[in-house]
Amino acid sequence: MDRQGNTYTFLYASIMVIVVAAILAFLAQSLKPMQDKNAAVAKKMDILKSVQIESTAANAEAKFEKYIGKNAYVLNVKGEKIDGVAFTVDLAKEVKKDDAERAYPIYECQLDNGSTKYIIPVRGKGLWGPIWGYVSLNEDKNTVFGAIFGHKGETPGLGAEITTPIFQDPFKGKQLFDQSGAFASIEIVKKGQAGSDLHKVDGISGGTITSVGVGTMLKDCLEGYEKFLKN
């Protein structure tokens, strides 16, 4: 067959694509269980980190079992427990639903000193893709104990700075409800303007859209827990 002809070229391209697709599909399927496990371990490490428990890939599962274990449940917007496993709730799907249909996972963590922390997972949009995080609250269900954030592909040095302590540490001690008990969330403001305001945190210069995204994410995701947190 003419190696430079159209028929040959088309045949060549078609066969190549099919062979490659088959190889990659097989590989992806066979590695998936291991990848899922890694992702689950990383998620547990994140959850633990929001209550300032450092863990490694090796001991994350054991620590998660020790500090949280079965104390994780799913709520509805009315603050009632519903069926479901908190850890497997796919927030990416939940945040698109109406408040009334949404499932709100929550983790209760018993620290070594006996105090209880409530960990709420959040998820929203950054500049380039999804951002997520875990916010832990003190027993008063109002004051933030810790917050950590992650992102898929924010700009390194700018939006990606939301994963650094410089951005995350100021969340500690902030409050979700104002004096009158109304939900005020935590707003991300221009760098240097937050001061000691209990509902504001400094954003990142050059990472405005990501910073604002964090604020929107917190408001959108924490709002639904209002009934539960006020109980």
Place this chain on the structure above:
Amino acid sequence: MSSEKEPLFSAKNLKLITTPLGAQNPITIQVLGICSALAVTVKLEPAIVLSISVMFVTVFSNLIISLLRNTIPARIRIIVQLVVVASLVIIVDQVLKAFAYEVSLQLSVFVGLIITNCIIMGRLEAFALGNKPWPAVLDGIGNGAGYGFILIVVAFFRELFGTGNLTLPGIGAIQIIPDAFYEMGYANNGFMILPPMALIVVGIIIWVQRSRDKDLIES
């Protein structure tokens, strides 16, 4: 034919491995693949893993393209090369996610960006399409190693002076600069961790290399 057969490691073949390490280094001489050299050289561990990944891709893409070289229709040869390279990169990405999750997070987009690493397409076009599989494999090893070598050297200096540690795959961070130094007033140079220093370190390597080998200096 057998009487003319070249030994596997003839001088000519060995040269395929050694020249990219020195006189034809992809980064310092051809200035290819600079982008990843800037981004993943803050720590030694991701630099080593990316080097191995790139070497895997250069070797196997060179081998596959060389094996197929007589069947590839000339008009779609770039597409064929891209498909081969992209598939190998996806394999690397999937394997890293399964076996070295932490590192895959650190390398994030740069594994995917191996596809666009000019070294790989450059070697396929310049070498693999016109040579037999064995020399093509050697050429892949050479160029992968030449790239990785520079990456590792840059990462070594950046991490050592930037953080005082060296991070090795499977071992983790090892403190190299003793505490006594810090007590005497030594401080880590935070500038080393920032991207511009990668460029400056690469520049210094180029300078050292050219001052030792005058042939490399353009007139």
